[in-house]
Amino acid sequence: MMNYVIRKMTVEDLEQVVAIDQISFTLPWPPRSFHFEVTDNPASRCWVAEQDGKIIAMLVAWFIVDELHIASIATHPDFLRQGVGGRLLEHALRSAKEEGALTSFLEVRESNDAAINLYRKFGYAESGHRENYYADNGEDAILMTLNIVAS
Numbered sequence: 001m002m003n004y005v006i007r008k009m010t011v012e013d014l015e016q017v018v019a020i021d022q023i024s025f026t027l028p029w030p031p032r033s034f035h036f037e038v039t040d041n042p043a044s045r046c047w048v049a050e051q052d053g054k055i056i057a058m059l060v061a062w063f064i065v066d067e068l069h070i071a072s073i074a075t076h077p078d079f080l081r082q083g084v085g086g087r088l089l090e091h092a093l094r095s096a097k098e099e100g101a102l103t104s105f106l107e108v109r110e111s112n113d114a115a116i117n118l119y120r121k122f123g124y125a126e127s128g129h130r131e132n133y134y135a136d137n138g139e140d141a142i143l144m145t146l147n148i149v150a151s
């Protein structure tokens with residue numbers, strides 16, 4: 001049974017967060033980027049889902065003026081499709097709404113059906129296209145935007 005909590009990411013989580021990032025993405029972030037987000041970036045809103053000391057999903061977002069930019073979200077491969085990513089996103093959006101966020105946006109690979117479905121489920125809609133956005137394969141990014149106030 002899933003029995004996890006959602007809480008702010010801490011420096012102690014970073015080893016497991018970096019491991020999830022590296023297994024989930026073809027262009028993972030340098031570990032120092034996560035360290036910067038957690039310790040030094042006042043715009044960062046970093047969340048994890050934790051079950052019995054194990055990090056099972058992570059989300060990094062930037063809160064700028066009245067926008068929440070979802071920078072990264074990933075669920076550990078052993079815990080995919082069990083609602084964790086959705087709950088993490090919901091938590092980040094709810095918290096940002098309380099802080100005054102009006103909109104949220106993100107970029108997603110056009111081939112990433114799982115993520116696009118997740119975002120659509122939350123009401124994000126396609127609002128633009130960034131050509132040749134990803135350095136590894138030149139894939140385009142879809143820009144998706146959500147009106148947080150109306151959601």
Ligand SMILES: CC(C)(COP(=O)(O)OP(=O)(O)OC[C@H]1O[C@@H](n2cnc3c(N)ncnc32)[C@H](O)[C@@H]1OP(=O)(O)O)[C@@H](O)C(=O)NCCC(=O)NCCS
Pocket residue numbers: 024025057072073074075076079080081082083084085086087107108109112113114115117118119121
């Ligand atoms: C995208 C991701 C974070 C979703 O996490 P998750 O914990 O599996 O998501 P959930 O179980 O909460 O699923 C929520 C919804 O997302 C969609 N979804 C998730 N996985 C999917 C899949 N494999 N295929 C199609 N839709 C999927 C569905 O709409 C799902 O709702 P449903 O289960 O009611 O149909 C996860 O697939 C992941 O870590 N992918 C690798 C990293 C990544 O690509 N991140 C996004 C970068 S933009």
